[in-house]
Amino acid sequence: MNSPRFEPFQDRLSRDIRNELSASLPLALAQNDLAPARAVAARYLHQDLAPPYVAYIETRLAGYAKALAMITQLPAETALAKALVFWDLGLFFEVHEILEQAWHGARGTEKEMLQAMIRAAGFYIKGEYGYNEAGAKMAARAVAALEKNRQACTGFELDTLLERLRNLDPNPPKLMRS
Template sequence: MIDRQRFDPFNNRLCRNVRNALSENFKEVLKQNKMQPVRRVAAFFQNDPLPPCVRSYIDQRLAAYEQVLANVRDHQRDHPLGTAVEIWDQHLFFETHEYLEPYWMTADGDEKKLLQAIIRAAGAYVHLEQGNLTGARRIADKAVAVLEVHQDRLAPYADPRLLLDKLRSLDPTPPMLAGTAGQANRSIRTIDRP
């Protein structure tokens, strides 16, 4: 039985199916530059009676996907992290993970480590959303260890210090990442000066 007040993909199959189907089709939205793939999935689930938390989740996700699509159209992104920070800033942490995973799987070296760290950072916020502090701490610590070493690689896309501070403290209010890259680049250059 689903808790009608809480969307919980960790413990409820319907919630998990909705989350996974929307997320998988959101990648198609970004490829096709149109919302039809997720609208079809949403309509499929909405044809049946749904608990209010599931219906609300679908509505919130569709609105956030629209915003990401608009932001990505407005800001041409030449690297997956550029798009990932737009996804992150809509609090789409599961989608951030899903979007970056194929890039991580084909990357190597420092690029692979950085992508995995961002995936883990997103995973920490997925766990925080569900109130799982132990899981969030475990994943956040792994992300922090890599992000500390590769701050310069993240700096063109987001302020690594802001993300590191939030992850270290497990701040339940996630940082906004898009648009903080300029601050990160300035502060890193200041530190690097002799």
């Protein structure tokens, strides 16, 4: 029997854990408190989970704590600024979660830019699990939209991101400016 691995595209438990943890983020960010994420984590950790699931949960909670501390230091707490913190921590599904909420209320150029950043994050999400062909399609669409909406792409290292996406570089760039 194969030992379980955390794989949200093939395993329902993995997908549920990932989705529920990331869905707790907006409330945790609004409250500046990880209690909502910890509650989700505790519900899963009280089950007899295999080590890959436990490791994912613990790694995510540690990343969320680090992100929350960094976000409180931001000069402006926009959705993009928050997402960039998660990006630089390698928490790409959470980038998707944060930007998707902002995307729903956005219009025009901003909406297209947010969708492009969601797709850019999707490239790294897909790549993490070996879905390189699907990731490449997302990267191409992200590049096209980011180029088209370049004027809206402020506050982060756009050219570095574009280069990495064009080259399908599996190593994500740091996007926050020092």
